Amino acid sequence: MEENKNINEQETKEPEDKEYHGYIPEDEEDKKPSVVKRIFKAIAVCIILGVYGVLFVRFFFSCDSKIVDDVLKTDEIIAAHEASPDTFEIRQYEITDWYASKNAAGDDSNLGGKLLSVSDLYYIPATESLQITLKFNLDILENREVEYSQDLLPFKLYLVEYEGEDKAIGQKYEDIVAVKYDERYSFGYIRVCFDGIKLEKDGGIVDENGDPVMRQYGLFMNMYTPEGEYSDEVYDVFSIYTGRKNYKTVAYK
Numbered sequence: 001m002e003e004n005k006n007i008n009e010q011e012t013k014e015p016e017d018k019e020y021h022g023y024i025p026e027d028e029e030d031k032k033p034s035v036v037k038r039i040f041k042a043i044a045v046c047i048i049l050g051v052y053g054v055l056f057v058r059f060f061f062s063c064d065s066k067i068v069d070d071v072l073k074t075d076e077i078i079a080a081h082e083a084s085p086d087t088f089e090i091r092q093y094e095i096t097d098w099y100a101s102k103n104a105a106g107d108d109s110n111l112g113g114k115l116l117s118v119s120d121l122y123y124i125p126a127t128e129s130l131q132i133t134l135k136f137n138l139d140i141l142e143n144r145e146v147e148y149s150q151d152l153l154p155f156k157l158y159l160v161e162y163e164g165e166d167k168a169i170g171q172k173y174e175d176i177v178a179v180k181y182d183e184r185y186s187f188g189y190i191r192v193c194f195d196g197i198k199l200e201k202d203g204g205i206v207d208e209n210g211d212p213v214m215r216q217y218g219l220f221m222n223m224y225t226p227e228g229e230y231s232d233e234v235y236d237v238f239s240i241y242t243g244r245k246n247y248k249t250v251a252y253k
Contacts, residue, residue, distance in 0.1 A: 065182040065189040068133050069120045071253060072178040072193040080126040081252055091123045091247040097239040115187070116140065118219060118238045122250060123199060129177075130159070130197040132219060132240055134190045138183065143226045148188070150181040155221040156230040159194055162216040162239075173197065199241070214243035 071077075071090060081088045100116040115137050122131040134157065138144070141154050148154045159173040178193035201213040219238045222230045 063184075064135065065184045065187075067180040067182050067189055067191045068135070069250075070180060070191055071122065071250065072131050072180065072191060074127070074129070074178050074193060074195070076127045076177075076195070077124060077129060080124070084126070085252075088126055088252060089124070090250040090252060091125070092250045093121045093123060093241060093244050093247050095119065095121050095238070095240050096242065100236055100238075116236060118240055120191075121240055123197070123241075123247075127195060128197050129193055129195050130217070130241075131178075131191065131193045134192075134219070134221065136188050136190075138186055138188050141188075141223065143224050143228075145226070146224075148181060148183070148224075150179045152224070153179070153181060153190055154188060154224050155190065155235065156224070157190065157192055158220050159197065160218050160220055162218060167216065167218070167239075211245070214245065215241070216243055217241045 095118055098118050115135065117135045118132055119135065120131070120133045123129070124131075134155065136155075143154075146152065157176065161170040161173075162168065163170040173194050173196070175194065175196075176192045177195045180189075180191045182189045197217070199214055201215060205213045207213055217240055219240045221235050221237075222233065223235045225231050
C-alpha cells in the first residue's frame with residue numbers, strides 16, 4: 001500500500017524542468033524580455049551617457065585658465081606679507097563694466113561676436129598694487145603669426161586715472177611689475193600687476209558724508225599689429241574701478 005502511494009505521488013509531481021515543445025505559457029512569456037525592449041533599453045542608456053558626455057565636455061572646455069585669480073607675488077608683496085602677515089590684506093572689488101563683444105573688425109556691431117572681458121580685480125594696500133585679468137577670444141587678434149608669451153603680449157595694457165564726472169583722461173600708468181600669460185583652447189588670458197596705484201585721493205579730501213573721495217581707473221588696451229608693434233589706436237577700455245568702497249578679502253596663496 002505504501003508503495004502505491006509513493007508511485008502516485010511521483011506521477012502527480014510535476015518535473016522541475018518543464019518542456020513545452022514550442023509553447024510558452026503567457027506568465028513566463030511576459031518574464032522573458034523581448035528583443036525590441038532590449039534595443040530600446042540600449043538606446044536609452046546611450047542617450048543618457050551621450051547627454052552626460054556632452055555636459056562634461058562643455059564644462060571642461062568652459063573652465064578658465066588657472067592664472068585668472070592668481071595673486072601675482074612681486075618682491076615687495078612678498079616682503080610686505082612676511083613683515084606683517086596678520087594685517088596683510090588683499091581686497092577684491094567688483095567690476096561692473098566687465099564684458100564686451102567684438103567682431104573681427106574690432107567694433108561692437110556684431111553683438112554675438114568674440115568675448116573680451118576683465119575679472120578678478122585685486123588691490124593690496126600695503127604695496128599699492130592693483131592686479132587684474134583680461135580674457136579674450138584669440139580670433140580677435142590681428143597678428144596670429146607670432147607666439148605670444150608674458151614677454152610679448154597680444155595687448156599693451158595700461159591704467160588711466162579718470163578726472164571728474166566726465167571721466168577726463170588723467171595720469172597714465174604703464175609700468176607693469178608682474179605678468180602672466182596663458183592660452184586655453186580658443187581664449188587667451190593676461191594677468192597683470194601695477195604698482196603705485198592709490199585708491200583714495202591725496203590730501204584727505206572727503207565727500208558730503210565725510211568719506212574719503214576715491215579715484216577712478218580705466219584699463220586701456222592697444223593691440224599688437226601685423227607690423228610687429230602696438231597700435232596707437234585704443235582697441236577697448238574697461239572702467240575697472242569706479243570708487244567702490246565695498247570689497248571682500250582674498251587669501252594670500
